[in-house]
Amino acid sequence: MPPRPHRSLWLALAAWCALAVPTPPVSAQPGARAPEFGEQVVFDAARDPGGYACFRIPAVVRTTAGTLLAFAEGRVLDCGDAGDIDIVLKRSTDGGRTWGPLQVVNDGGGDTHGNPAPVVDRDTGRVLLLETYNAGRTDAGNCPVPCARTPHLQHSDDDGRTWSAPRDLGPEILPPAWNSWYATGPGHGVQLTGGAHPGRLVVGVNAETWDGERSGTGVPPAGGRGRVTANHAALVVSDDGGGHWRIGATDTWPVAGDGTFRQKPSELTLTERADGALLVSGREEHGTDLGHRTQALSLDGGDSFTAPFRALPGLYAPQVQGALLRLDDRVLLSAPADPDRRRTMTLRSSYDGGATWDGVDRGTVVTRDWSGYSDLVAVDDDTVGLLYEGGASDARDEIRFARFAEDWPAPPRPADPTTPDVAPGAAPATVLG
Numbered sequence: 001m002p003p004r005p006h007r008s009l010w011l012a013l014a015a016w017c018a019l020a021v022p023t024p025p026v027s028a029q030p031g032a033r034a035p036e037f038g039e040q041v042v043f044d045a046a047r048d049p050g051g052y053a054c055f056r057i058p059a060v061v062r063t064t065a066g067t068l069l070a071f072a073e074g075r076v077l078d079c080g081d082a083g084d085i086d087i088v089l090k091r092s093t094d095g096g097r098t099w100g101p102l103q104v105v106n107d108g109g110g111d112t113h114g115n116p117a118p119v120v121d122r123d124t125g126r127v128l129l130l131e132t133y134n135a136g137r138t139d140a141g142n143c144p145v146p147c148a149r150t151p152h153l154q155h156s157d158d159d160g161r162t163w164s165a166p167r168d169l170g171p172e173i174l175p176p177a178w179n180s181w182y183a184t185g186p187g188h189g190v191q192l193t194g195g196a197h198p199g200r201l202v203v204g205v206n207a208e209t210w211d212g213e214r215s216g217t218g219v220p221p222a223g224g225r226g227r228v229t230a231n232h233a234a235l236v237v238s239d240d241g242g243g244h245w246r247i248g249a250t251d252t253w254p255v256a257g258d259g260t261f262r263q264k265p266s267e268l269t270l271t272e273r274a275d276g277a278l279l280v281s282g283r284e285e286h287g288t289d290l291g292h293r294t295q296a297l298s299l300d301g302g303d304s305f306t307a308p309f310r311a312l313p314g315l316y317a318p319q320v321q322g323a324l325l326r327l328d329d330r331v332l333l334s335a336p337a338d339p340d341r342r343r344t345m346t347l348r349s350s351y352d353g354g355a356t357w358d359g360v361d362r363g364t365v366v367t368r369d370w371s372g373y374s375d376l377v378a379v380d381d382d383t384v385g386l387l388y389e390g391g392a393s394d395a396r397d398e399i400r401f402a403r404f405a406e407d408w409p410a411p412p413r414p415a416d417p418t419t420p421d422v423a424p425g426a427a428p429a430t431v432l433g
Helices: 005-020
Strands: 039-045 054-062 068-075 085-094 103-106 112-120 127-134 148-157 180-184 201-210 229-239 246-256 268-273 278-283 293-298 323-327 329-334 341-352 365-378 384-392 398-404
Touching: 039 068, 039 085, 054 112, 054 365, 054 398, 068 112, 085 127, 085 365, 112 398, 127 180, 148 180, 148 201, 180 384, 201 278, 201 293, 229 268, 229 278, 246 293, 268 323, 278 323, 278 398, 329 384, 341 384
Parallel strands: 085 112
Antiparallel strands: 039 398, 054 068, 068 085, 085 103, 112 127, 127 148, 180 201, 201 229, 201 268, 229 246, 268 278, 278 293, 323 329, 329 341, 341 365, 365 384, 384 398
């Protein structure tokens, strides 16, 4: 499909207007402590140029220069997952108080470029952007199973102003058996600061295996047979600043002949704990294990997991991506807290490295609107940023940036009283109120 000149024209005009009439910052005193909480809309299809139907799949990082880079998928035809999709970006040089014009990092050109997973190399200042490509559709349908998807890589050496052409990472991190699905992130990766591999870059991915026929286009041939036989949750790592990548820790969950499986960890988010371990959290979908969040741990810098992913039935969330961020002795998780619907974006905390988490009653509600995917970033030593999908009528209405003081999320409180449960083997019930 040929490029859309009208979108480039509108984006160029918008950039010129933004430079000609700068938006005054929200904060009256530069360098002052952040207010307890404030937010604004960053991506809005009704207002942003480019002719997008909607924006989805947020990701955010802070560069070595202190600039915030907010990424999203700019979906052109509709809000479907497999159409003409660009990766777009807005930059903030004042800690998320104001945002620059929309930039296109990777033009879909009729195909899908998505699942942004940025990570910053703090030794060089380079920003790496892992992403996923597949052939686009002209309707709102999903990529057909088996879906041929390929990981790509772009980078920026000028604080996100310009970007390299995408490079195919398939030869490095797409083994032949992962032939039905592949997804990078979405959300930020990490650079390790301690342990045996300081400086290593780590990003989460997930993939599937298909055992049947397929055509050269990746679409099953007419009358072809086959099924998905396994799901793979993995970390990909680079020890040379993003020049080369390899597959590290991998947890494979088989799918039974009747299509059932215990877990399907996907859309991985991760953070480095204070002890150097990697805590990895994922979306769990349709498995027989209870719960919609699952997590694992790596003690060797992402080379292996200590044990298979473990479902967390008490960490209520719908089937949706979430994000992790460590703040000193506390780990934050952003995700909707409604167990059935994408609604009520909430911050929940763990004070023991992910062993236990706040219940819904202890979390801090960001909004009771519809809400979906999200990402977290440390804006500075005292401020946290949350980039998330939200809307009064649909979680896909817009992408918002919430900016809040580090101590705004509810502090820990003593354990609630319990009462014994008479059912055999049942845990004590918590008494609330």
